[in-house]
Amino acid sequence: MKLFYKKNKGVIFAIMNSWAFIVSFTILAPLAALAAEKPLPIEEVVAHLQKTYEKTKDFKASFLQETFVQSIKKTDIEEGTVFLKNPKNMLWSYSKPKAKKLIVNNSKAWLYLPREKVVYTQEADAIFKSKTLIKFLSGLGKLKNDFSIKYAEPQMLDTQGNYQLVLTPLENNPSLNPFSITVDKNIHLIVRVNFEDTMGNSTTLKFSNISVNTGLTDKMFQFHPPEGISIFKMP
Secondary structure, three states: OHHHHHHOHHHHHHHHHOHHHHHHHHOOOEOOOOOOOOOOOHHHHHHHHHHHHHHOOEEEEEEEEEEEEHHHOEEEEEEEEEEEEOOOEEEEEEEEOOOEEEEEOOOEEEEEEOOOOEEEEEEHHHHOOOHHHHHHHOOOOOHHHHEEEEEOOOOOEOOOOOEEEEEEEOOOOOOOOOEEEEEOOOOOEEEEEEEEOOOOOEEEEEEEEEEEOOOOOHHHHOOOOOOOOEEEEOO
């Protein structure tokens, strides 16, 4: 197992360092934008987003994830189901191409790879270094105070007429980069997120079968490593 860890150390670091981006951006998934033939003024979209965000207690969706890992010049395509609950709880249950789980709560984070019989663990504080992320995951974030938000250029709408927005964090934190979201004009939800981390890895997340405020329990976001696996603590 030590050999596996050393061989894949760069890839694992890329995955672990991307957690904060995934947590922050997907927790915003419900968006109450109004359907329209032309884009609404950006101020109205932000106001609707803020209102819905504050009402969102938990979130569940199927996802398709495409990640380009810069260090090995490879694109990985994965899919599964994501569960999120305020504050600071998430579970990514990957089903294809192989099973794995990413679990985060207020204190710990785990990446469980059952086929390799390994778990990578990290303190939650190491993930939630950003004040912006903490505020969002605690339901206290204010979009207009934390982000500069504008329509994407030159295409404000995609081919289906959905809104395309770019959010730039105002916090002076080199680990936070601008990211883009696509908002379905009919169901008023974010259906696509695109972001890039400081290591040059880029990720696209596409959501479907979305449901919110279904009463997810805290127990879902706890993890007890099975017997017979190797555990590696990440910095």
